Each structure stands twice: as structure tokens, then as C-alpha cells.
Amino acid sequence: MSRETSLHGVHKGLGALFTDFAGWSMPVRYASELAEHKAVREAAGLFDLSHMAEIHVTGKQAADVLDFALVGNLTGVKPGRARYTMICNESGGVLDDLVVYRLADEHYLVVANAGNAQVVADALEERVAGFDAVVDDRSETTALIAVQGPKAVEILSAVTDADLDALKYYASVPASVKGHDVLLARTGYTGEDGFELFVDADEAPALWRLLLEAGEPHGLVPAGLACRDTLRLEAGMPLYGNELTVGQSPFEAGLGRVVKFEKPGDFVGRAALEERSKQDVPRVRVGLKGAGRRAPRHGYAVLAGDTEIGEVTSGALSPTLGYPIAMAYVDRAYAEPGTELSVDIRGRIEPVEVVALPFYSRA
């Protein structure tokens, strides 16, 4: 039996089609995922992300324990700002990618993927030992709603007094949205400007309805996981389980910049990561652009001539661009943009070209 978010009834009322995602029953789309995708690019979309994990770390040594537990420099994050980072195991394998918000000097919020929620909570609980800090997993009682798209500012400004102009990308501020206390963050996973609102799960249905109502005149529509995936793919953003796995370090994933060796003190995975950072990774993450309409998909072989030189991790016919796009890992020798390769699409060999990521960035 899948778990349901506090917004499940609201989604049902909107006619959502549900899918099981990481043990949660989540809306995959409401009517048309292509229309939802387009709305986010041109106006705005409203997403339920309550399946994601919210783990609070507080105390005098909150910064220190996160510097020890994660690969990033969390001491260096100013209160009110956020950072994209990762949590690795001792051998440098990626347990999850995270967004960490520093809410105050001694208070951080770690947001983990639904599929890794328990792994991350357990790892933090274990790693906090010996530090003057407390790990508090509030995922059960926290809902997360995202408003994403070029109209997001207009929509939010109609329902909150928070100074949105002053709220930078990757920053957050406590705010009131028509009487609902939220943490308002300027973050997202769609390649568009937008906001993520953390709120008590009990209040989420009322907040969702008021955002939907405020947004409808601006073209906002409820948006499901199907379009969230094509949006993030166009934006070249990695998805855990596709582009990121525990079998890779951040270096193999092409995201070695998140590992901050210069921070003082030891951190989990440091020795292994130092070793792995010195080695040339055999395969690198690239973008592929196809012709026609047949999309390379997760698991398909990438070929140079008859030789298999890589594997597709995510792919779709890009709704915005109109041609097939994919992310793949390929041998270093074939990673240069402009390289002509092919993909075995269910027995048919289709040409693709290596292109720089992201496929789409907002103007």
C-alpha cells in the first residue's frame, strides 16, 4: 500500500492520475503532461513534493556535523541561503543528492529525495554522534508545494507580503501566505524561476487551494511527476537512480565540484573521494540530441560505430525543443560536443549528437 501525502484528496478532486513513486502514491499528471510542461515553461505549474524528506539539524555544532556528514562546505552557507550538495558513504559512493537550507546560525534543513529518505535520515542520525547537535526528521509532518514558472513571482506576490525581489535564487525566508506560516524558498527542479513552500502537512490542502486560485488567472495549472521529469531533463539536472547512484562518486557523475576538500576536518568519504578525484573517470555524463521523434531511454546502449561506448540514463522527446534529448554516460573519448554517435532504440540504430548541457535554459 502506497503512502499518501496530505494533498492526496485534493489531487483526486482534480482528477489526477496516480503513480507509485518511491513508495508514495503521487499524481503523475492531471490531464495532459505536455500541457503541464508547457504551462511551467510559459506560465506556472503547481507541484506536490510532500514525498520528499525534511530533516532538521539544530544545535551549537549543527554546521560542524553537516560538514562532517556531507561533502559540501555547510559552514560557509550564510543563514537564509541554500546549497546543493551530496551525502556519500565511506567509499565515496553517492547516497543522495540534497538541497540544504541554512535557516539560522544553528539550524539547517536537509531536503532529501523520497527514495533515499530513510538512508539519509539514518546516516545523519549515525553521524551526529559526538557532536553537540540534534537530528530531527520532520518529513511526516511537513508538506512541500512548489510554484514553478515565469509567472511564479506574480502569483506569490499576490498572496504574501514577503519581499520577493530580495529573495535570491537558492535562498529562503519564513513568510506568511494568507495566514499560513511557510518557509518560502526560491529553489526548484524545473529550470524555471520559482518557489518551494514548506508548510505543516495539515495546512497543505488550504495552501494548495489558495495558490491554485491565485495562479489560475496567470495560467498556473496543477502539474504532476511526468512533466517534472521532462522539465528537469531539459534543464540537464541529475535524477537519483538515473544519473546518480551509490555505485558512483560525485566525480564519476560529473559533479565533483560539490566536493569541498578544502574544508577543515575530516568528512565521511574524504579519503576515498581524494583517491577517486585523482583518477580519470572512465565515462562522463553528456547530453545527446537526436533526430526524428524516437527518444533514447534509460538503459539503452550508446554506440560509436558498432562499439558500445556508453549508456543512456534519462531520455525523452523534449516537449519544449521538439526533438529527442537524453543524458548518458559515455567513454571520455566520445564526450566532446559535436561527436556523432548512435543509440540502439529497441533494435533500431538512431543517430545522436553529443551536445552541451543543459538542453534548455530560461532566457
Next chain:
Amino acid sequence: MSIPENLQYTKEHEWLKVEDGVATVGITAFAAESLGDIVFVQLPDAGSAITAGEVFGEVESTKSVSELYAPVSGEVVEVNGTTSDTPEVINSDPYTEGWLLKVRLTGDVPDLLDAAAYAQLTQEN
């Protein structure tokens, strides 16, 4: 979801309408809805033969690929070109504008489901 009374259905969610030895074949609204927005359809050329029970093409949505199984054996006499240019017609109008193939039958029409039996099947899914 409407299930037209005048068609026959397969367990693989194709529909069939036989007139004068020619079968028009499409996929059901249930199938189209389950797939999501259809963005590509691969069909055989006119003149080729299809065999009952075997794969004759595929439909792709953003997230998934689904094979199409021939409900009958025969020769493809016409392909709906509209579906290659605007595959979304399969979502919007699966039983009329969104048909896929017309097939001249070379054998008997196998036992298929009527609308009531197909409705039952989709409820079980």
C-alpha cells in the same frame, strides 16, 4: 470513459471494426489515457502483412513505450498518416480520427471482446 458499442476489443486494448472484409484498427481510450500524451507512433507501411498476435508497431508517450499487437491477420491497405504528424489525435479521438490501420483480412476474425466485456476488463485493471 466511453466504450463504443459498435466495436470489438482485444485484451491488449486495441479496437477493431470490420466492414466488407476490411478491419479498421486503433487503440482504446483506456490505452491512450494510460499511456499519457502520445508523441510518436510507429506503424507498418501499406502493402505489408501483419499476423494476428504479433507486434506490428509501437506507440510512445513521454514516459513509456507500448507495443501494438495485431488483432487479426491481413494486408495493410491504408495507414492513418494523421497519426505521424499529430499523434495526439490518438489521445483526443481514439475511435474515429485516431484510427491506425485498415487491414484486408486474410483469415477469420478471432474471438474478441464486446464493449461490455471490455468495460469489465478495464475495471479489473
